[in-house]
Amino acid sequence: MNETMEQLRQEFQYDKTNQCVQCGYCLPVCPTYMSMGKETHSPRGRINLVKMVGEGRITDLSVLEEPLSLCLGCRACETACPTGVEYGSILESARAALVKRKTFSFPTRLVRKMMFKKVFPSKSLMNFTGHSFWLYEKTGVQKLMRKSKLLHKLPHHLGEFEAIMPKAASPKQRAHSYSYVKAKGERKYTVAFFTGCIMDAMFHKINDLSIRLLAEAGCDVYVVDKQTCCGALHAHSGEMNDAKELAKRNIIAFEEIEADYIVNNAGGCGAMLYEYAHLLKEEPKWKERASVFSAKSKDISQILISCGGVPDLKIRENERVTYQRSCHMTNVQKVTAEPVQLLKGIPGIQFVEMKEANMCCGSAGIYNMVNYDESMKILDEKMKHMKETKATVIITTNPGCLLQMKLGIERENLSSSVKALHLIEYLADAAGMK
Amino acid sequence: MLTSNQIMEINHIVQIGRVLLDEHDRYSYSFDASFGTYLPDAVVQTKHVEELAELVKFANQEGIPIYPRGQSTSLSGGPLPVQGGIVIDLSVMNDILDIDEEDLVAVVSPGVLTSAIHKAAEEKGLMYPPDPSSSHVSTIGGNMAENSGGPRGLKYGVTKDYVIGLEVITPEGEIIQTGGRTVKNVTGYDLTKLIVGSEGTLGIITKAILRLIPKPPATATLMAIFSNLVDAGRAISNILSSGILPSKMELMDQASIIAVENYQPMGLPKDAEAIILLELDGHPLALQDEIIQAERLCYVVGASQVKIPKNDMEKEEIWRARKLVSPAIVRIKPTKISEDATVPRSKIPEMCERLQEIKRRYQVHLVLFGHAGDGNLHPNIICDKSDAEEMERVEKAVAEIFTAAVELGGTLSGEHGIGNMKAPFMEMELGTVGLDMMKRIKKAWDPNNIMNPGKIFPEPGQKLELK
Ligand SMILES: Cc1cc2nc3c(=O)[nH]c(=O)nc-3n(C[C@H](O)[C@H](O)[C@H](O)COP(=O)(O)OP(=O)(O)OC[C@H]3O[C@@H](n4cnc5c(N)ncnc54)[C@H](O)[C@@H]3O)c2cc1C
Ligand code: SF4
Ligand code: SF4
Numbered sequence: 001m002n003e004t005m006e007q008l009r010q011e012f013q014y015d016k017t018n019q020c021v022q023c024g025y026c027l028p029v030c031p032t033y034m035s036m037g038k039e040t041h042s043p044r045g046r047i048n049l050v051k052m053v054g055e056g057r058i059t060d061l062s063v064l065e066e067p068l069s070l071c072l073g074c075r076a077c078e079t080a081c082p083t084g085v086e087y088g089s090i091l092e093s094a095r096a097a098l099v100k101r102k103t104f105s106f107p108t109r110l111v112r113k114m115m116f117k118k119v120f121p122s123k124s125l126m127n128f129t130g131h132s133f134w135l136y137e138k139t140g141v142q143k144l145m146r147k148s149k150l151l152h153k154l155p156h157h158l159g160e161f162e163a164i165m166p167k168a169a170s171p172k173q174r175a176h177s178y179s180y181v182k183a184k185g186e187r188k189y190t191v192a193f194f195t196g197c198i199m200d201a202m203f204h205k206i207n208d209l210s211i212r213l214l215a216e217a218g219c220d221v222y223v224v225d226k227q228t229c230c231g232a233l234h235a236h237s238g239e240m241n242d243a244k245e246l247a248k249r250n251i252i253a254f255e256e257i258e259a260d261y262i263v264n265n266a267g268g269c270g271a272m273l274y275e276y277a278h279l280l281k282e283e284p285k286w287k288e289r290a291s292v293f294s295a296k297s298k299d300i301s302q303i304l305i306s307c308g309g310v311p312d313l314k315i316r317e318n319e320r321v322t323y324q325r326s327c328h329m330t331n332v333q334k335v336t337a338e339p340v341q342l343l344k345g346i347p348g349i350q351f352v353e354m355k356e357a358n359m360c361c362g363s364a365g366i367y368n369m370v371n372y373d374e375s376m377k378i379l380d381e382k383m384k385h386m387k388e389t390k391a392t393v394i395i396t397t398n399p400g401c402l403l404q405m406k407l408g409i410e411r412e413n414l415s416s417s418v419k420a421l422h423l424i425e426y427l428a429d430a431a432g433m434k
Numbered sequence: 435m436l437t438s439n440q441i442m443e444i445n446h447i448v449q450i451g452r453v454l455l456d457e458h459d460r461y462s463y464s465f466d467a468s469f470g471t472y473l474p475d476a477v478v479q480t481k482h483v484e485e486l487a488e489l490v491k492f493a494n495q496e497g498i499p500i501y502p503r504g505q506s507t508s509l510s511g512g513p514l515p516v517q518g519g520i521v522i523d524l525s526v527m528n529d530i531l532d533i534d535e536e537d538l539v540a541v542v543s544p545g546v547l548t549s550a551i552h553k554a555a556e557e558k559g560l561m562y563p564p565d566p567s568s569s570h571v572s573t574i575g576g577n578m579a580e581n582s583g584g585p586r587g588l589k590y591g592v593t594k595d596y597v598i599g600l601e602v603i604t605p606e607g608e609i610i611q612t613g614g615r616t617v618k619n620v621t622g623y624d625l626t627k628l629i630v631g632s633e634g635t636l637g638i639i640t641k642a643i644l645r646l647i648p649k650p651p652a653t654a655t656l657m658a659i660f661s662n663l664v665d666a667g668r669a670i671s672n673i674l675s676s677g678i679l680p681s682k683m684e685l686m687d688q689a690s691i692i693a694v695e696n697y698q699p700m701g702l703p704k705d706a707e708a709i710i711l712l713e714l715d716g717h718p719l720a721l722q723d724e725i726i727q728a729e730r731l732c733y734v735v736g737a738s739q740v741k742i743p744k745n746d747m748e749k750e751e752i753w754r755a756r757k758l759v760s761p762a763i764v765r766i767k768p769t770k771i772s773e774d775a776t777v778p779r780s781k782i783p784e785m786c787e788r789l790q791e792i793k794r795r796y797q798v799h800l801v802l803f804g805h806a807g808d809g810n811l812h813p814n815i816i817c818d819k820s821d822a823e824e825m826e827r828v829e830k831a832v833a834e835i836f837t838a839a840v841e842l843g844g845t846l847s848g849e850h851g852i853g854n855m856k857a858p859f860m861e862m863e864l865g866t867v868g869l870d871m872m873k874r875i876k877k878a879w880d881p882n883n884i885m886n887p888g889k890i891f892p893e894p895g896q897k898l899e900l901k
Pocket of ligand 3 (some may be wrong): 029031032033041042043046070071072073074075076077078087108
């Protein structure tokens with residue numbers, strides 16, 4: 001490819017790598033450095049590789065592929081870095097620069113194109129995915145598949161994932177979606193609810209409960225129809241143009257409602273919404289609007305706390321609860337106190353923090369499917385700490401983490417004694433909602 | 435470059451560990467926290483001492499350079515593979531960490547993080563005093579090789595004062611033991627002390643016995659603000675000569691104060707010329723008395739304000755100011771040249787003046803902070819690597835900082851080591867014969883010069899290069 005050094009430098013954000021003083025403070029917090037045990041899979045190592053490209057020392061870009069694709073993007077390194085290196089941004093641009101130059105094998109290209117361009121952004125297709133799961137369960141295909149051991153033959157370990165899929169909502173349940181719910185009692189805020197693509201397709205119930213909890217806590221809740229996928233999976237896979245396109249569609253959709261806040265219940269999506277301002281900062285026409293959008297984007301736990309918590313929680317007995325943090329909520333949105341505060345507000349529960357609570361669980365978007373083995377090493381480490389807490393409930397705030405925890409419970413044969421739940425499910429149950 | 439036969443043999447020797455040959459891996463072991471990038475031919479990770487010794491033996495036969503490496507936080511180029519060859523990643527050797535309460539020692543593998551030793555000792559009411567500020571990332575092996583120190587050096591000394599026994603692979607591939615489990619040991623030459631601080635040029639440390647001491651029951655902190663840097667210097671010597679021995683005594687100059695305030699405002703006075711931070715440790719009753727005495731001594735020499743925190747939170751807040759200096763100053767410009775020139779305590783005020791002069795003469799952004807109590811100052815120059823003209827001035831300024839330190843009876847390095855960065859200045863401090871004696875020791879241990887070549891001893895004509 002005929003390109004100048006300068007171009008490469010810019011695309012790879014070489015300037016940002018110079019901020020790194022190579023002190024290594026980020027090493028002990030990096031899950032892939034821990035599990036794979038080499039500098040190549042550490043933040044400092046990855047930044048250095050990008051830097052080497054910028055300095056023209058690495059010219060064969062394929063050298064970067066494995067180290068970058070094995071990064072979880074959890075951004076714990078960013079939180080640990082004393083000098084404020086924008087690792088996320090370096091990773092994002094390096095991945096985009098690689099994707100741009102890469103010719104994927106035909107099937108991969110097809111799947112990427114289908115998933116990124118067609119499925120995630122399309123409400124009806126995501127709905128269809130949801131329906132398919134429901135059909136799959138209802139028609140007995142699931143039983144058949146499970147019995148025939150065919151599942152183990154599926155690629156990408158889909159078999160293992162199949163076992164932990166949440167119970168799908170029926171088309172009837174799905175058809176019933178809120179578009180507006182009025183605040184109980186005195187209204188404290190007007191909020192617009194962000195449904196998310198995967199959240200909506202696979203965890204429809206949690207979305208419903210979120211909306212009702214918000215209303216219960218005193219919010220007028222709107223669900224804008226034209227919203228779409230947040231674009232996080234696209235951005236993390238280097239498909240920046242798609243991510244920007246989706247961001248713009250969401251900004252337009254949510255501008256229709258003059259809400260005080262745009263509320264989401266999925267840590268990963270939330271972080272993406274929170275970063276629209278960064279994503280579109282170089283587009284003069286969108287910069288301002290994106291900033292407004294991002295400033296209004298909040299995790300549901302923040303809003304529930306601002307409203308004074310969830311009213312009328314019943315006592316729970318004999319439950320030891322631990323909380324698996326969503327990395328993006330911790331390291332990007334920096335929302336860490338509120339979920340714990342909400343949990344501790346439930347009378348009767350024992351809250352136990354696990355060791356290395358801030359460490360990623362290895363789910364990381366579609367990382368656990370694409371890099372299954374590496375992901376499982378990280379999960380196993382997490383489950384070790386989880387077991388030490390003797391918790392009976394693991395709470396998460398992100399769909400990916402939730403599924404990963406369920407997978408962890410299956411792998412450890414703990415399904416009879418431990419369950420994994422989304423914070424909202426747990427709160428709703430404690431509030432007596434069905 | 436390694437030949438394919440050599441690679442085959444290395445792969446044959448390393449069975450329990452792994453050999454990394456891919457370009458992405460080799461680049462990942464090509465740097466440390468200082469300057470320069472040097473690509474190794476291979477990286478080896480093994481937890482097995484005999485296997486490693488076998489590998490060293492082979493390298494010695496073949497004349498392949500070997501570079502021990504901890505977590506590569508060295509600020510002087512210590513683990514850089516400057517002549518190609520094999521980097522040995524010792525951070526993977528981290529399985530032993532035993533605290534023996536009866537002998538008051540810790541037995542450790544070289545890849546254990548220093549902070550893990552701190553924690554394990556504290557859990558048993560003991561203390562391992564050396565505390566480099568990189569303790570959460572650096573390995574004990576790296577600490578020993580660099581003879582690392584930290585703020586507590588003033589009262590407790592540095593790494594070498596706590597290493598009493600070692601297991602070492604010699605450059606010829608033999609495994610030897612030095613010292614032992616006793617604090618007193620005068621049998622023959624003290625090879626332990628020779629290896630500690632030898633920057634990986636005399637062998638690979640594969641196990642160590644460290645001395646522990648009882649953990650002091652309490653600490654007290656004080657912050658004193660001065661409108662005059664020289665007064666601050668006088669406060670330091672007054673306190674030390676009054677019979678109080680603080681566990682830490684840290685200095686921040688005006689440039690550091692301003693940088694911290696601009697980075698994260700915490701109410702430090704930007705017009706003050708210096709701040710001194712003091713920590714005392716010992717029996718709580720003794721501390722009550724000493725801290726008041728220290729406060730008085732600061733006021734006597736003209737402190738404008740002295741703060742004594744009332745609880746742990748306030749205490750932490752005060753130390754946070756010091757911790758923020760490093761991150762704060764790199765926000766000014768990206769490149770940080772962190773020096774550790776050290777002078778006798780009495781010369782601190784003079785050194786401060788010399789540094790101000792250097793700052794003016796070369797028009798560099800110089801920030802001064804450090805462990806004032808033991809004379810170990812950290813003049814940091816903040817610059818931009820991509821600005822060639824500026825870097826030229828910086829090189830000259832750095833050279834002059836070293837000259838000033840040596841002229842005042844001090845040393846090139848208080849804790850970061852010599853590596854390849856300061857090698858050109860060795861003769862200035864040691865003299866021709868002094869340096870030659872060191873070279874002879876190196877020659878006796880490592881006749882084929884395979885163990886971390888290119889470090890400590892300057893190559894003919896070698897100059898400081900930062901560009
Ligand atoms: C932000 C920051 C703060 C720092 N603060 C301090 C401080 O307060 N005090 C201080 O003294 N230093 C400090 N340093 C410097 C550095 O952390 C120390 O020199 C540390 O001891 C290096 O440890 P490491 O494990 O990273 O070793 P490396 O950097 O990997 O190696 C250092 C040297 O040790 C050799 N080596 C490593 N392991 C072995 C072994 N097992 N056997 C033989 N040789 C070996 C290497 O060849 C090399 O010469 C700081 C560095 C940074 C980046
Ligand atoms: S902590 Fe920050 S500056 Fe230090 S190595 Fe990691 S990214 Fe670089
Ligand atoms: S984002 Fe997470 S996995 Fe990636 S380098 Fe940073 S800490 Fe490691």
